[in-house]
Structure formats: C-alpha cells, structure tokens
Amino acid sequence: MNRAALVMAALLAIxxxxxxLAGRVWIDPATTPNAALILGELRLPRAVLALVVGAGxxxxxxxxxxxxxxxxADPGLFGIAPGAALGAVTALFFGFTASAWxxxxxxxxxxxxxxxxxxxxxxxxxxxxxxxxxxLMVASLAGALTALAISMAPNAFxxxxxxxxxxxxxxxxxxxxxxxxxxxxxxGMVLLIRAGSGLDALTxxxxxxxxxxxxxxxxxxxxxxxxxxxxxxxxAVAGIIGFVGLIVPHLVRPLTDRRPSQLIVPSAxxxxxxxxxxxxxxxxxxxxxxxxxxxxxxLLGAPFFLWLLLRMRxxxx
Numbered sequence: 001m002n003r004a005a006l007v008m009a010a011l012l013a014i015x016x017x018x019x020x021l022a023g024r025v026w027i028d029p030a031t032t033p034n035a036a037l038i039l040g041e042l043r044l045p046r047a048v049l050a051l052v053v054g055a056g057x058x059x060x061x062x063x064x065x066x067x068x069x070x071x072x073a074d075p076g077l078f079g080i081a082p083g084a085a086l087g088a089v090t091a092l093f094f095g096f097t098a099s100a101w102x103x104x105x106x107x108x109x110x111x112x113x114x115x116x117x118x119x120x121x122x123x124x125x126x127x128x129x130x131x132x133x134x135x136l137m138v139a140s141l142a143g144a145l146t147a148l149a150i151s152m153a154p155n156a157f158x159x160x161x162x163x164x165x166x167x168x169x170x171x172x173x174x175x176x177x178x179x180x181x182x183x184x185x186x187x188g189m190v191l192l193i194r195a196g197s198g199l200d201a202l203t204x205x206x207x208x209x210x211x212x213x214x215x216x217x218x219x220x221x222x223x224x225x226x227x228x229x230x231x232x233x234x235x236a237v238a239g240i241i242g243f244v245g246l247i248v249p250h251l252v253r254p255l256t257d258r259r260p261s262q263l264i265v266p267s268a269x270x271x272x273x274x275x276x277x278x279x280x281x282x283x284x285x286x287x288x289x290x291x292x293x294x295x296x297x298x299l300l301g302a303p304f305f306l307w308l309l310l311r312m313r314x315x316x317x
Contacts, residue, residue, distance in 0.1 A: 002262055004255035008269035012051075015273060019047045019280040045175045050279045051272040052178065053170070053238050056185040056230030058271020059264050061245020063192045066199040066260025067223055068128055072308060075231045075245040078224075079138025083114025084235035085166060086142040086149075092162045093149045103165075104180055104236040111232025114138050115224050122220065128206065131220065168239035168294025170279050177237040188229030189268060195222040196261025203260065241294045243301020244271050250308065 020043045021027045027043070029035045060075040067073075075081060087110020090096075091103045121134040146166070153159035198219040201209040210216060234241065248270035249263055256262045275293070278300070282291045 002256055002266065004252040004262075004266035005269055007255060008252065008266055008273055012269060012273050012276070015276055015280075016047060016051075019050075019276050020044060022280045023283045041174070045178050046170050046173055046279065047276060049170055049173050049178050049181065049237065050276040052182045052185050053234040053241060054244060054271035054273065054275030055268040056181075056188060056234045056271070057241065057244035057275070058248040059189045059192050059268040060227045060230045061247075061271070062249045062260065062263040062267035063195060063199065063223060063227060064245065065249050066263065067202065067219075068132060069203060071250065072246070072305070072312075074243070075227055076242060077132070077139060078135040078227055078231070079114045079118060079142060080111050080228050080231045081235050081240060081242075082139045082142035082146065083117075084108065084111035084232045085240055086110045086146050087113070088165060088236070088239070089146050089149045089162050092158060092165060093153065095154075095158070097161075101176075101180075104177070107236035108184075108232055110142070111228050111235065114142065115228035115232075118224055119221070164292070165239045166294075167292035168241040168297075169290075169292045170238055171290060173237065181233040181237045184229045184233035188226045188231075188233070189264070191222050191226035192230070192264055193261075195219055195226065196259075196264055198222075199260035239294060241275065241297055243297050243304065244274055247301055247304050248274055250304075 020039055023043070025032075027035055027038060029039070032038070057075060061073070064073045064075055064078065065071055084107040088103050088107040090110070091106035096102045096106065117138050118131070118134055121137075122131040150159060150162055153162060198209070198214045198216075201212045201214045202216075202219070204212075206216065231245075248267045252266040252270045253263060256266060275297075278296055279293055282293055282296050285291055
C-alpha cells in the first residue's frame with residue numbers, strides 16, 4: 001500500500017465513527033435512547049453506502065483520467081452515469097417503483113445499455129479519440145432522453161420524484177442498497193486495478209503501449225466493464241453524484257508517483273472519504289430539509305473545476 005492509500009485509510013478510520021454520531025440529533029451511545037438501533041439500522045448502512053459509492057466513483061475517475069491522459073476527465077463523460085440515470089428515470093416515469101428493487105434494476109439496465117453502446121461504437125479500435133467522442137454521444141443522448149421524460153412526466157408527483165432522484169442522495173437508504181451496490185462496485189474496482197499496468201504503458205502513447213504488448217482492445221473492455229459497474233451501481237442506489245471522480249485523483253496524485261496504476265486505490269479511498277464527509281455535513285446543516293448530496297458536491301466541484309481550468313490556462317500562458 002502506497003503512502004496516499006495509507007493517508008486516506010487513516011483519515012477514513014477517523015471520519016467513519018464521527019459520521020455515525022453526526023446528524024440533526026447527535027448520538028451519544030451511552031445516553032441516547034435506542035442508540036444501537038439508530039446506529040445499526042439507520043446511520044451505519046448510510047455510512048457504508050457512502051463509502052461504497054464514493055470508492056466506485058473515485059476509482060472510475062482515476063482510471064478514466066489515466067486512459068484519456070486528461071486530468072479534467074470525469075466518469076460522466078463515458079455516458080455510463082447518464083445511462084443509469086435514464087434507466088432510473090424510466091422506472092419513475094412509468095411508475096415502476098412499487099418494489100424497492102425495480103428502480104435500481106432499471107438503473108443498472110440503463111448503465112448496461114450505455115456500456116454495450118460504447119463497446120459497439122469504440123470497442124473494435126480502442127482509440128482514445130473515438131472512445132471519447134462515443135462517450136460524449138452516449139451521454140448527450142441519455143441526457144436528452146432524460147430531459148424528454150421530465151418534460152413529459154404524467155403528473156407533478158412523478159416530475160418531482162425524477163428531479164429529486166437526479167439530484168442524488170443517500171437519505172433513507174438501508175442495508176438492501178448496500179448489498180446491491182457493494183458486490184458490483186468491488187468487482188468493477190478489481191477490473192480497473194487489473195487495467196492499471198496497461199494504463200501505465202498508455203501514458204507513453206498508444207503505439208508504444210502496443211509495442212510493449214498491451215492489448216488495447218482488452219484494456220478498453222476492462223475499462224468499460226469496470227467503470228460501468230462502479231458508476232452504474234452507485235447511480236442505481238444513490239442517483240447522480242457528480243465531480244467525485246474529477247476531484248479526488250487531483251487530491252491524491254501528489255502523494256503518488258503519478259502512475260495511473262498507483263492512483264486507482266488511493267482515489268477509491270479518497271472518494272469514499274469525500275462522499276462520507278459530504279454526507280455527514282449535509283445531515284448537520286441547519287436547513288428545513290436536508291440538502292441533497294448531489295447538489296452539495298456540485299457546489300464544491302464546480303469551483304474546483306474552474307480552479308483547475310485557470311491553473312491549466314496559467315501553465316500554458
């Protein structure tokens with residue numbers, strides 16, 4: 001385990017217990033009535049889900065930036081997150097939410113459809129440029145269809161449910177969502193870690209990577225599957241939570257040797273930490289209703305993105 005991973009793991013060990021106590025009502029395990037029930041059935045699953053979703057988004061962001069060799073790349077550009085969102089919005093639009101499993105299932109089907117479309121368009125060549133354009137096309141198409149569903153919502157309640165879900169949150173989540181998302185995120189992270197050596201070689205350019213024996217088609221397949229599972233599973237249980245995959249690789253990169261393979265695990269831990277801390281903060285803010293997690297991270301991520309752009313512009317000047 002490299003230094004960045006150790007630092008993130010240590011911070012997580014501190015943040016997790018504090019997150020269990022934080023909220024509109026702070027929990028004192030010794031004096032709060034039903035503290036064990038509140039912690040075990042309400043706050044612990046929410047905290048674990050924050051770790052799972054954040055880890056998936058962080059590792060996907062690191063892998064995407066490594067593949068595209070672009071520090072401004074974000075998993076949303078792949079079209080996986082918009083595809084998953086479209087699937088969930090479809091379930092909400094048609095009222096297929098009687099079962100708690102249907103909405104996540106539709107979101108996963110949407111993510112799978114986006115993955116299949118990406119593989120169909122860019123899977124044979126493995127070219128970075130074509131893959132980027134294909135991802136942008138899938139994201140644009142899914143976004144347009146999602147906007148169409150909102151504009152044609154059958155009633156105000158359905159529209160409200162769609163908009164709230166798209167804003168992303170971990171409110172009222174239980175162990176059911178944890179068991180749904182955790183295996184897929186873990187499998188996706190394993191695939192991304194296996195792609196690490198190929199990403200290292202790709203930093204030298206595609207021709208050099210091929211000369212070193214890297215199968216670019218296999219590398220692209222690992223990335224599509226890995227990012228599809230990590231991002232799709234997160235969107236399926238929490239809605240759209242943006243900017244995590246953009247922010248955390250930048251935070252941990254100075255603590256590594258900057259090789260993509262050495263950035264994936266630390267970014268996963270940093271993503272888990274970011275989402276956990278952000279979710280704890282939105283719980284304790286003195287607002288009438290709880291601020292949606294997706295909105296909170298967008299308020300953080302947009303200025304961070306602007307700062308990156310200004311820093312890059314200054315470097316080119």
